Amino acid sequence: MKKTPSGEVVIVPRNFKLLEELEKSEKGHGDMAISFGLVDTGDTFLTEWNGGILGPPGTYHDSRFYQLRIHCPEKYPAVPPEVRFISKINMTAVDSKTGVVNEKKIPAMRNWSRNMGIEQVLQSIRAEMCSDQNRRLRQPAEGSTF
């Protein structure tokens, strides 16, 4: 959200915001430990995304690559994206049966604002892997899925 000198609040509509996020991700200038892209490159409404998180060093997640699925609902970015893990993970913010990420337990989702995006959510999930409750949790075999 941007405010012009005249005091107008400029709201970037959902689809154009998601296009910006896609283009930034494709250029790859951002954080190398996370990645995301459209599931179907012709998805006009940019709804379904694949995500990836590289486990942070110094934790039991070190060097693991986690695959996620991200759903941007119609109301996005008024509401955060819905995220679930495809790769199996043992983590306090993640439902142990479905892999669904509990938005109340991820700071970027809990304190969501429309200036944030998929990138911030993935970074926040990755940061959570380093928390005291999560860094030393025993993990399922690598490569298993929900």
Added chain:
Amino acid sequence: MASSDGLPRRIVKETQRLIAEPVAGISATPYQDNLRYFAVAIEGPADSPYERGVFQLELFLPADYPMAPPKVRFLTKIYHPNVDKLGRICLDILKDKWSPALQIRTVLLSIQALLSAPNPDDPLDNTVAEVWKKNEAEAIRRAREFTESFAMKGGTTAASATASMPKKSC
């Protein structure tokens, strides 16, 4: 309507004129809750493979408009060498050839003209452009087929694209 407070005069004027003196074959309507965001429909030009199709687009005027160009893309699927699978358009005036003297109206006219004169030498979708260059008759046949499937009444996507377009933008 918070988003209309302080809307630049230039945008107000352009919008009024678009509604008062619409361009033939083009409609542009701002969303009630975001006056910088427009639902656009462009009729496929006669004597083009897009003839009789109605193409839905969306257009947004960023904060730095008119110093920066509008953002615009197709929502209706279209087979065209200068439009990619996400509906993004390769058109010089939307990029480096933009000038603040241009308007929403001129941009939409240029897009309509692009439908009459595809430019496969400056492609956005390489696979489409290749067909266009190697076998133009086949490309035109495919473009017609897309028009019939997606851009005509009774076609699936044009209608459902409008239906699933967020009524509110936020």
